[in-house]
Amino acid sequence: MAHVLIIGAGGVGSVVAHKCAQVPSVFSQISLASRTKCKCDAIAASVMARTGIDIATFALDADRVADSVALIDQLKPDLLLNVALPYQDLALMDACLKTGVDYLDTANYEPPDEAKFEYKWQWAYRQPFEKASLTALLGSGFDPGVTNVFCAWAQKHHFDEIHELDIIDCNAGDHGQHFATNFNPEINIREITQRGRYWEHGEWVETDPLSWSMTYDFPEGIGPKKCFLMYHEELESLVLHLKGLKRARFWMTFSEQYLTHLRVLENVGMTRIDPVDYNGTPVVPLQFLKAVLPEPASLGPLTTGRTCIGCLLKGIKDGRQKQLYIYNICNHEDAYREVGSQAISYTTGVPAMIGAMMMLTGAWKRPGVWHMEQFDPDPFMAALNQHGLPWQAIEP
Known part of the structure; x- marks a missing residue:
């Protein structure tokens, strides 16, 4: 209690x-x-x-x-x-x-x-x-958060060494708006417009923003979607804690409509985070843009479809090559019926609650500052199934 x-x-x-x-x-x-x-x-x-x-x-x-x-x-x-x-x-x-x-x-x-x-x-x-x-x-959200726990669980139960990691985040939902972000617009756009970065053979390699892409065929009927390489914060801790890791990347899907709007906003300076003078008043363009875009919480009743977030891992088990794909699929409409929010908020909020539960029950309790993959993944993985984010693990 x-x-x-x-x-x-x-x-x-x-x-x-x-x-x-x-x-x-x-x-x-x-x-x-x-x-x-x-x-x-x-x-x-x-x-x-x-x-x-x-x-x-x-x-x-x-x-x-x-x-x-x-x-x-x-x-x-x-x-x-x-x-x-x-x-x-x-x-x-x-x-x-x-x-x-x-x-x-x-x-x-x-x-x-x-x-x-x-x-x-x-x-x-x-x-x-x-x-x-x-x-x-x-980082007790989904990515970071659940993706870290997926990796820790795979390392504990399925691999002697994990050599390659691709975290792949797909939002296959539709909110019907011309341009809107599914979480805080300021944070979302800052994240997307920064340079890409991935881990390769012991060092970080940088790319131009959204310049690398691949098509991934997502499971359970979602199908092929174009994914773009980004930098995401969980990579910074995972490269320290996964044994044998040689390459780690993060990918996210974006629609062409979203990217077109984003490019226009960038080109006219609306994604800038430094203040500009407007009639003697300093205004940060991105903060102004946030004020005129739809509030992410308002998208709940409008959003249909599903998300699919998972980790594709390649490595060695008992001297043999092995692949494992661990993922969750979350339905926007189901999330809204349960808690009044779309699946992007749901997939972050549920792991935050579970992380808090791990701490408060003593399952994850240790003085210091820690990342998710540094604790026993098993109770967290069990809680995901119990509290609304069931996962699957398959060998592709």
């Missing part, structure tokens, strides 16, 4: 709140805080209507460490579950250190003024968290 404080009231925060409420044997008390309290109140009302569980809501500016410390001291939660913006990771980790509370997030820290996805800033907290006997679990 534990108290969780969820920070962030976007689409993922909504899923996390709903899924925590479905497991009252672990999450006996749930609090939800965000800069915009009315968003928290709307989520709490939905959770009450669906589960009968009451959630306490609070206004919080998570950029301000003192404000977070005051709220934590008031509530005394057992765990802070961060699904706010990645810019706020370090401030919330500081607040956890000051108050003696364990920490979990779904995305690595990113400096606001540069689209740079690295764990170095959070890795610097290893010794302070260890010294305080606190656990920080990084």
Whole structure:
């Protein structure tokens, strides 16, 4: 029985709140805080209507460490579950250190003024968290998160060495909008427009943004889709923890319509993250674009189709070559019926809840700062099947 404080009231925060409420044997008390309290109140009302569980809501500016410390001291939660913006990771980790509370997030820290996805800033907290006997679990979403656990499970049960890893993320859904992002537009576009990067024979190799592509035939009737090579943060930790790894890449599908709109927006400067002067007022173009695009949470009732996210692994078992494909398929409409959100939010929010459950039950509990693949994957894999993200493992 534990108290969780969820920070962030976007689409993922909504899923996390709903899924925590479905497991009252672990999450006996749930609090939800965000800069915009009315968003928290709307989520709490939905959770009450669906589960009968009451959630306490609070206004919080998570950029301000003192404000977070005051709220934590008031509530005394057992765990802070961060699904706010990645810019706020370090401030919330500081607040956890000051108050003696364990920490979990779904995305690595990113400096606001540069689209740079690295764990170095959070890795610097290893010794302070260890010294305080606190656990920080990084990247407990789907990718990163479940993909890390898929790799750890494969390494534990199916391979002596994993030589090649391709993480392949497909959204085969359709929301009917000309251009919209399925999670925070600012974070999404910063991620997509950065240079690609992959691991090859012990070093990082860079590519121009979205310049490499392949076609992958996804299972269960989804079929062939064009996928583009990107850099994604889970690669940075996985290359340290998978035995024998020679190559690691991340791929994501995008429709031609999405890419056409994105190219136009880039060409006219709307994806810039540096401020420009508009009649004496500094405006960040990407933040303005975010304000005029559809709110990702509003896409839930509009989205149909499925996602398919998985890991294609090649390596050695008992001296023989082996391939394994581990994947999950999630239906947008099923997710919306269950928790009122589309599958992109669902596939991130469910693992955040499961990661919190692993920590609060003691299954994953160790002082320091850790990645998902550094813990026993078996209880997490079992929980995925139990809580809405069933997986398959096949040998192609």
